[in-house]
Amino acid sequence: MKTLQSCLAVTARYLATLPTFAKLTEDDRKLLASESYLKSYDKGECLFQMDEPASHLVCLVRGSVRVYRVLPDGKEKVIHLVRAPALIAEAPTFLGGAYPSSAVCTTDCLVVAIPRKALLGAATRLPELPWRMMAELFSRLRELTRSLEAHSQQSGVVRVASFLIGLGHGKSAVDLPAAKKDVANYLGLRAESFSRALSALQKTGAIEVTDRQILIVDRDQLEQVLVE
Amino acid sequence: MKTLQSCLAVTARYLATLPTFAKLTEDDRKLLASESYLKSYDKGECLFQMDEPASHLVCLVRGSVRVYRVLPDGKEKVIHLVRAPALIAEAPTFLGGAYPSSAVCTTDCLVVAIPRKALLGAATRLPELPWRMMAELFSRLRELTRSLEAHSQQSGVVRVASFLIGLGHGKSAVDLPAAKKDVANYLGLRAESFSRALSALQKTGAIEVTDRQILIVDRDQLEQVLVE
DNA sequence: CGTTGTCTTGATTAACCTCAACAGCGGTGG
DNA sequence: CCACCGCTGTTGAGGTTAATCAAGACAACG
Numbered sequence: 396m397k398t399l400q401s402c403l404a405v406t407a408r409y410l411a412t413l414p415t416f417a418k419l420t421e422d423d424r425k426l427l428a429s430e431s432y433l434k435s436y437d438k439g440e441c442l443f444q445m446d447e448p449a450s451h452l453v454c455l456v457r458g459s460v461r462v463y464r465v466l467p468d469g470k471e472k473v474i475h476l477v478r479a480p481a482l483i484a485e486a487p488t489f490l491g492g493a494y495p496s497s498a499v500c501t502t503d504c505l506v507v508a509i510p511r512k513a514l515l516g517a518a519t520r521l522p523e524l525p526w527r528m529m530a531e532l533f534s535r536l537r538e539l540t541r542s543l544e545a546h547s548q549q550s551g552v553v554r555v556a557s558f559l560i561g562l563g564h565g566k567s568a569v570d571l572p573a574a575k576k577d578v579a580n581y582l583g584l585r586a587e588s589f590s591r592a593l594s595a596l597q598k599t600g601a602i603e604v605t606d607r608q609i610l611i612v613d614r615d616q617l618e619q620v621l622v623e
Numbered sequence: 624m625k626t627l628q629s630c631l632a633v634t635a636r637y638l639a640t641l642p643t644f645a646k647l648t649e650d651d652r653k654l655l656a657s658e659s660y661l662k663s664y665d666k667g668e669c670l671f672q673m674d675e676p677a678s679h680l681v682c683l684v685r686g687s688v689r690v691y692r693v694l695p696d697g698k699e700k701v702i703h704l705v706r707a708p709a710l711i712a713e714a715p716t717f718l719g720g721a722y723p724s725s726a727v728c729t730t731d732c733l734v735v736a737i738p739r740k741a742l743l744g745a746a747t748r749l750p751e752l753p754w755r756m757m758a759e760l761f762s763r764l765r766e767l768t769r770s771l772e773a774h775s776q777q778s779g780v781v782r783v784a785s786f787l788i789g790l791g792h793g794k795s796a797v798d799l800p801a802a803k804k805d806v807a808n809y810l811g812l813r814a815e816s817f818s819r820a821l822s823a824l825q826k827t828g829a830i831e832v833t834d835r836q837i838l839i840v841d842r843d844q845l846e847q848v849l850v851e
Numbered sequence: 852c853g854t855t856g857t858c859t860t861g862a863t864t865a866a867c868c869t870c871a872a873c874a875g876c877g878g879t880g881g
Numbered sequence: 882c883c884a885c886c887g888c889t890g891t892t893g894a895g896g897t898t899a900a901t902c903a904a905g906a907c908a909a910c911g
Binding site for chain 2: 464468486496530546622
């Protein structure tokens, strides 16, 4: 991790890429930026660990992050695969307490870290901020709900297909946001099963796989998998 | 559903049983109560349905509710099994939009329904209210996270055991909060598998099952199941 | 008394996990 | 430069879990 020296304007510009801060005035963002830190992380570095006090709100402005929990038996469960731009751990930072999960970079990352104190200050100055945070929380809640539905009702191949469709937002070439074993874990599969699911989809001609890059060759066919 | 006539004091008393409103002054609760409705529902009645506009916050003060989503293929997934006292659908009511799920009573229920308008009014009068809502949301988020962990990493029997342990809060006799098929669905199991899991636990002597009532005979043994 | 819905039990099947072996790749050090 | 290592990913064989299909017990109810 390296804390970067940077003028306020640059940090503020980074903040503007996040939906939560996009609608603030430039001055408000600069004020927030003046109390924050711009940091760069290498792939594999840890942003924070489960049970540490939530001292900073992580604004991921470049890169990808794996958010996971360690279970009593030592196994990991990947909860989110986050890609910039996104907020991480806004709830514990806002409400106080410890991070409920750990986060490590799956690529090199650029982060604006907003100290809890600064965030709370901004929240009293800017009454719309808590509402935006709440909306963020709510959409996170819905993501988890969908995830839960998928885990308990759909087969592995279906989960993989719907994950790929959601990943591209309509584009036909998508990069997996993390190593395959982590994507597999996120989808509730073993690495082996994920690998087999990808081969199966490739065999039907729906997709083509090249390392971490997936080409959606036949979207209709891929969507067909969902309803079977 | 029957809307009850009731003096403010009674409705306000009901509100006081909910942690979110417990710390308000009695006057604040009465003001909120004056804009709300006290309703009784029979078992099987519907509180609200997915995709309806979220017009009311449901404060469940007596009874149990099953919150579920209907998937594209028509199947249901039970998201929460709620027991009074509890709030239901606070996020969509607070933030606007539609209910993300449906809710039906699994027992006769008593509810204080707070219209969205009244809730927003109270939120501006009482600045701590949004924070409490947010905390509520956050704990919901954590519940879902745990649920997700359980679904993807633990076997059926383990999920059942840990559900039973959590249900009792230390008590040794617990009532299932819904029909077994709904509990099964909540745990990500078919009714048949849930039935078999209960028999298995009963056979080891950890629990005794009588209809919807579970007696935890040997808690140590039940907890032993979790780590195997 | 038939109907309906819930729950249980048994037999079979399919999905996924586990274990094991191996290929490819990047890094490290002789 | 090559040998070695650790890590990721793929593939195969075999085992286990839970879903599925089917049948029937039982209680609630009109």
